[in-house]
Amino acid sequence: MKKIADILPGLLSETSKSLRRSEIRELLKLTRQPGIISFAGGLPYPGLFPTEVMKDVLSTILEREGDLALQYGPTEGDSRLIDFLVKWMRKDEGAEIDKENILIVSGAQQALDLISKVFIDPEDPIIIGLPSYIGALQAFRSIRAKMIGVPVGKQGMDVDKVEEILKKYGKKGEKIKFIYVVPDFQNPSGVTMTLERREKLLELCYEYGTIVIEDSPYRELRFEGESIPMLGAMDKRGYAFSLHTFSKILFPGTRIGWIIANKAIMDKLVMAKQPTDLCSSPFAQSVIYEFCRRGLLKPHIKKIVKVYRKKRDLMLEALEKYMPNEEGIDWTHPHGGLFLWVSLPEHLDAEELFPKAVEKKVAYVMGSAFHFDRSGKNTMRLNFSFPSEEQIEEGIKRLADLVVEVL
Numbered sequence: 583m584k585k586i587a588d589i590l591p592g593l594l595s596e597t598s599k600s601l602r603r604s605e606i607r608e609l610l611k612l613t614r615q616p617g618i619i620s621f622a623g624g625l626p627y628p629g630l631f632p633t634e635v636m637k638d639v640l641s642t643i644l645e646r647e648g649d650l651a652l653q654y655g656p657t658e659g660d661s662r663l664i665d666f667l668v669k670w671m672r673k674d675e676g677a678e679i680d681k682e683n684i685l686i687v688s689g690a691q692q693a694l695d696l697i698s699k700v701f702i703d704p705e706d707p708i709i710i711g712l713p714s715y716i717g718a719l720q721a722f723r724s725i726r727a728k729m730i731g732v733p734v735g736k737q738g739m740d741v742d743k744v745e746e747i748l749k750k751y752g753k754k755g756e757k758i759k760f761i762y763v764v765p766d767f768q769n770p771s772g773v774t775m776t777l778e779r780r781e782k783l784l785e786l787c788y789e790y791g792t793i794v795i796e797d798s799p800y801r802e803l804r805f806e807g808e809s810i811p812m813l814g815a816m817d818k819r820g821y822a823f824s825l826h827t828f829s830k831i832l833f834p835g836t837r838i839g840w841i842i843a844n845k846a847i848m849d850k851l852v853m854a855k856q857p858t859d860l861c862s863s864p865f866a867q868s869v870i871y872e873f874c875r876r877g878l879l880k881p882h883i884k885k886i887v888k889v890y891r892k893k894r895d896l897m898l899e900a901l902e903k904y905m906p907n908e909e910g911i912d913w914t915h916p917h918g919g920l921f922l923w924v925s926l927p928e929h930l931d932a933e934e935l936f937p938k939a940v941e942k943k944v945a946y947v948m949g950s951a952f953h954f955d956r957s958g959k960n961t962m963r964l965n966f967s968f969p970s971e972e973q974i975e976e977g978i979k980r981l982a983d984l985v986v987e988v989l
């Protein structure tokens with residue numbers, strides 16, 4: 583009888599054979615050593631989780647509607663939560679939507695997975711940012727999309743470059759299946775796409791017959807400046823799909839997010855979701871709904887924005903204070919979100935520097951992890967939501983010391 587390890591290669595799908603454990607994740611395990619100040623994660627600050635009020639929310643749900651909350655639910659989601667979201671998105675965002683435009687999902691990550699399944703066959707071309715969120719790269723890679731990278735600068739994705747690509751593929755008679763963007767306080771760079779670029783991106787979608795996936799977990803975490811309309815609200819023709827989540831504005835542990843999409847595609851998304859999990863946790867949806875119903879969400883967002891704004895300020899001040907004033911060293915000034923992005927002189931490689939940073943007891947994520955083509959070697963992502971205020975100052979000092987040494 584053969585060992586299972588001997589027969590597996592003949593049984594695995596081509597897709598699973600192409601999946602690789604990320605070296606970056608292996609490297610990041612080092613960041614869990616004691617004493618390390620980590621700017622590597624993308625986690626909300628747990629000290630802000632509303633645990634006290636959640637005790638009451640949980641007992642209310644179990645007493646009032648335990649039979650429903652603990653049962654299976656509709657794939658589309660809890661209709662009370664959907665109603666709440668419709669009202670919120672209409673009032674605050676000007677999105678012209680109703681109930682049929684919303685699908686509750688198990689986190690925005692599931693939305694990325696479902697959208698990949700619905701639109702992409704292996705080798706289908708899509709446009710993504712250089713850099714882009716790692717989880718999106720994983721979702722697109724797992725379905726073997728052909729990724730075409732477009733630089734993301736301080737104004738957001740370079741839409742002229744997008745146009746060039748759409749033109750080029752159009753001439754070949756090939757369709758770009760979608761354009762993936764994080765317009766507000768992008769993970770990883772912290773930059774926000776300007777209104778002009780959003781307008782042009784939508785125009786390009788209309789002209790070339792493709793759609794845009796707007797991934798928007800950080801939109802509500804704005805520290806300063808005027809909000810720029812979301813693509814999902816600017817678009818009146820159903821070409822923009824918006825992904826949202828409670829992970830960063832409340833907590834990620836319930837894994838609840840939502841997709842706003844045109845009704846014409848909802849059926850497909852629902853059918854793609856059913857074999858995955860039948861429905862997102864009805865219990866988790868009840869919990870989130872009850873929290874929102876009590877009017878607690880907005881005050882909570884206000885509270886976290888205040889804390890994260892202060893942390894961002896501290897990180898910017900520390901960078902200003904400690905980083906050497908050398909040509910090629912630069913960082914973004916995010917107006918919201920959880921991250922900022924540091925560029926080093928071209929000849930420095932943040933991946934090579936990483937073990938030295940760990941020796942100095944500070945960690946970051948190397949920018950190449952966010953580039954599907956492994957470019958962006960001289961960049962790094964720093965998270966400011968999770969570390970404490972003291973850690974931010976000390977960690978940036980350690981990082982700057984390292985940069986001074988290697989320069």
Ligand SMILES: Cc1ncc(COP(=O)(O)O)c(C=O)c1O
Nearest residue numbers: 689690691715769797827829839
């Ligand atoms: C851009 C982006 N999209 C999606 C996600 C996944 O969010 P969720 O926790 O809702 O699955 C994240 C999480 O960090 C993210 O940064």
